[in-house]
Amino acid sequence: MRAARFFIDAPLASQTRIELPTHVAHHAVRVLRLRHGDPLVLFNGTGGEFPSQLAIDGQRVFASILEFDAVERESPLSITLVQAWIATDKLDWVIEKSVELGVHSIILAPTQRSIVRLAEDRLAKRIERLREIIITACAQCGRNRIPHIEAKSTFSTALQAALNDNAVGLLIQPKAQLPLARVQLTSGHAALAVGPEGGFDDAELALAHRVGYHFYSLGPRILRTETAGITALATLQHLAGDLA
Ligand code: SAH
Numbered sequence: 001m002r003a004a005r006f007f008i009d010a011p012l013a014s015q016t017r018i019e020l021p022t023h024v025a026h027h028a029v030r031v032l033r034l035r036h037g038d039p040l041v042l043f044n045g046t047g048g049e050f051p052s053q054l055a056i057d058g059q060r061v062f063a064s065i066l067e068f069d070a071v072e073r074e075s076p077l078s079i080t081l082v083q084a085w086i087a088t089d090k091l092d093w094v095i096e097k098s099v100e101l102g103v104h105s106i107i108l109a110p111t112q113r114s115i116v117r118l119a120e121d122r123l124a125k126r127i128e129r130l131r132e133i134i135i136t137a138c139a140q141c142g143r144n145r146i147p148h149i150e151a152k153s154t155f156s157t158a159l160q161a162a163l164n165d166n167a168v169g170l171l172i173q174p175k176a177q178l179p180l181a182r183v184q185l186t187s188g189h190a191a192l193a194v195g196p197e198g199g200f201d202d203a204e205l206a207l208a209h210r211v212g213y214h215f216y217s218l219g220p221r222i223l224r225t226e227t228a229g230i231t232a233l234a235t236l237q238h239l240a241g242d243l244a
Contacts, residue, residue, distance in 0.1 A: 003040050003041050004028065004032050004040050004041070005040070005042075005043060005049070005140075005142070006024050006027070006028065006040060006042055006043075006063075006139060007024075007042075007043060007045065007135045007138065007146075008020075008021070008024065008042050008043070008044050009021075009044065010044060011044065012042055012044050012065060012068075013068075014050065014065050014066060014067045014068045015065065015066075015067075016065050017055065017062050017065070018062065018063055019060060019061070019062050020061045020062065020063055024061075025060075025061035028040065028054060029054075029056065029061055036054060036055060037053060037055075038053070038054045039051065039052070039053060039054075040063060042063055042065065043138070043139075043144045045135075045145060045146035046144075046145075047070070047072070047145055048069060048071060048144055049068075050065045050066070050067070050068055050069070051065075051066050051067055051069060052064055052066055072144075073142050073143055073144065074102065074104075074143070074145055075104070075237055075240055075242035076240050076241060076242060077185065077188060077189075077236060077237065077240035077242060078104040078167075078188055078189045078190070079102070079103050079104050079190045079191075079192055079237075080103075080104060080105045080106070080107060080162040080167065080189075080191045081098055081103050081105070081106045081107070081192050081233070082107050082109055082158050082162045082191060082192065082193040082194070083106060083107070083194050084108075084109055084110075084111040084155075084193075084194065084196035084200075084225070085108055085109070085111070085114040085115075085116045085117070085196065086114065086115070086116065086196050086197060086225050086226070087115060087116060087197070088116065090224075090225065091108075091116075091130070092133055093226055094226050094229050094230065095134060095137075096133050096134075096136075096137045097230045098229065098230065098233055099133075099134050099137035099138060099141065099147055100137055100140075100141045101233040101234055101237055102143075102237055102242055104147060104148075105147050105148040105149070106130075106134075106148070106149040106150075107149075107150055107151075107152055107158045107161055107162050108127075108149070108150070108152070109152055109155045109158030109159070110152075110153070110154065110155060111195065111196050111200060111201075112200075112201045112204065113195075113196045113197070113199065114196045115196070115197065123151060127149060127151060131149060134147055155207065156207055159193060159207070159211050159213065160211055162191035162192075163191050163212060164189075165187075165188075166187050166189060167189035167190055167191045168185065168186060168189070168214070169191045169193070169208070169212045169213035169214060170183060170190055170191065170192050170213065170214060170216055170232075170236075171192075171193040171200070171208045171214070171215050171216070172192070172193070172194055172195075172216050172217070172218055172232050173195065173205065173215050173216070173217065174199070174217060174218075174222050175217070176217040177215075178215070178216050179216065179217055180216035180217065180218055180232055180235050180236070181235055181239070183214075183216060183236075183239065185236070185240060190236060191213070192229075192232055192233065192236065193213060194225060194228055194232065195225060195228075196225055218231050218232060218235070
């Protein structure tokens with residue numbers, strides 16, 4: 001079986017020994033039942049990973065870091081997902097799956113038809129929870145770079161923030177004429193806007209058009225928002241050669 005992977009929020013170096021933080025030690029020893037000498041892999045989100053060995057010393061749990069492996073598992077296409085706020089369980093799912101599908105970053109945007117609106121204090125907690133989901137997904141799927149997530153206070157700022165690095169702006173919408181599967185990716189960066197359960201309203205579509213987004217469809221059926229985002233990501237990654 002593949003060695004279990006753990007995120008460590010600290011600098012790491014080969015040929016050193018570090019004590020595992022309590023929650024990581026608990027997961028390794030109590031949940032996964034790893035034993036002294038078992039292989040594990042550490043990563044800290046800055047790229048590459050560290051094959052290591054578990055060392056249990058009484059109550060304390062360490063990792064002996066053996067080496068650094070600069071392996072990259074990122075897509076050649078850097079995609080920023082502009083996701084309208086949607087119901088909590090759906091958003092959790094979208095975030096997890098978009099990380100598996102190699103999303104580069106995620107910007108959450110309020111839209112007219114978003115049913116979720118969070119006050120400032122709850123927002124920070126919610127983003128923290130989504131960040132945990134992202135890290136767990138990275139550990140599971142082998143990513144060594146952690147997608148960034150943030151929430152913008154308006155749809156307009158979210159759309160524009162995602163267009164940096166000359167990204168092509170793509171908005172998916174059932175009525176669009178062009179299929180996303182035919183998009184010409186003229187840049188290594190793409191911004192992908194996905195609507196909430198009730199879709200974008202006309203003013204939002206007009207705004208997106210004004211700031212430079214082009215509209216694409218995902219075929220003849222209306223997909224639920226969570227299906228739509230994941231399908232769009234998989235389509236773009238396929239076009240970019242990332243699923244090969
Ligand atoms: N009645 C709404 C449907 C919303 S579906 C409308 O007409 O817009 C929720 C979101 O999923 C949409 O805003 C869109 O971003 C995406 N979506 C769903 N089905 C799609 C399709 N066939 N093509 C493109 N986008 C789609």
